[in-house]
Amino acid sequence: MSAPPSVETLIELMAKLPGLGPRSARRAVLHLLRKRSLLLLPLADLLTEVARTARECVTCGNIATEDQCPICTDPRRATGVICVVEDVADLWAMERTGAFKGRYHVLGGTLSALDDIGPEDLGLPKLSRRITDEGVSEVILALNATVDGLTTAHYIADLLEDGVLVTSLAQGVPVGGELDYLDDGTIGAALKARGRV
């Protein structure tokens, strides 16, 4: 062992982060040690704080430090439109476009017979309740243009068709593409040109 055990373990943990391998984890840890007061200490404190406070928004599934997330508690945002996304990264990708001013619903995945993920696992009964409780007039499906995403979109459209207008992002999302990989302009254009499912 060439470094102290705590530093070795830190490198091993960092290497488990997506985007970092063993080599970049070593570089990252050395960088942190060189920037102790500017980076290492603030990062340690923030991780501790986030570990203590972060949870799922009880309403939409976004990350929150209170019961509800900043979007669900923002009085300036429209309550009549809900945008349905697969995961929190997609919600954040939508938000970066600045093109959507309503509320969200994070599924946390897609329907999958293989992985035994059913409607309850995605909070679809809760989505139905929200549509009634919040007087929602439109549900925008912003799911990934994958087979699972499309299957899930059709299921939700069938489920909700009687009570509410269900739309989806326009073609413009590349086939097989995932939302979080697209540039903001593409997502914004697809949102504007959304069509009825």
Add this chain to the structure above:
Amino acid sequence: MSAPPSVETLIELMAKLPGLGPRSARRAVLHLLRKRSLLLLPLADLLTEVARTARECVTCGNIATEDQCPICTDPRRATGVICVVEDVADLWAMERTGAFKGRYHVLGGTLSALDDIGPEDLGLPKLSRRITDEGVSEVILALNATVDGLTTAHYIADLLEDGVLVTSLAQGVPVGGELDYLDDGTIGAALKARGRV
């Protein structure tokens, strides 16, 4: 703001790590939030511990949590040979080869008139003292094969030539290459074939 302020700030800090950009920092933070007990909490605790305890080994400049690093306090390692490296990442790269069983001296950079880095900044007076105090018979220069690395190697060879055998890693290190980017086999072979400077 789509995430709580603490989470947004955490993403900004993570994006400052080498190897992570804004997008991979967001992915990393969502990954941490999904693995709270397995990854987020241990990482927060370890960063806090490392921030509190990690420092430079007073002898060699490696990362240590005591006054001296695990290598300097290992009684099984030879004391007669010192391997001089530019930074801690290079020391760790040497150690991964398992080919060297002596001690180290970390320069923390190379001589540079441009950046006003002189022999004192690299701990060269301390290296001279160590050669006397520790009864060193050989100094192996394992510097990067860059212009600054070669300049520094020649300076050290001139400085030490009277009292000790000064060798350098064999040709085999690609011209312009940096140690930490090489595979272990290449470093090991270059160490074995080291020649007098």
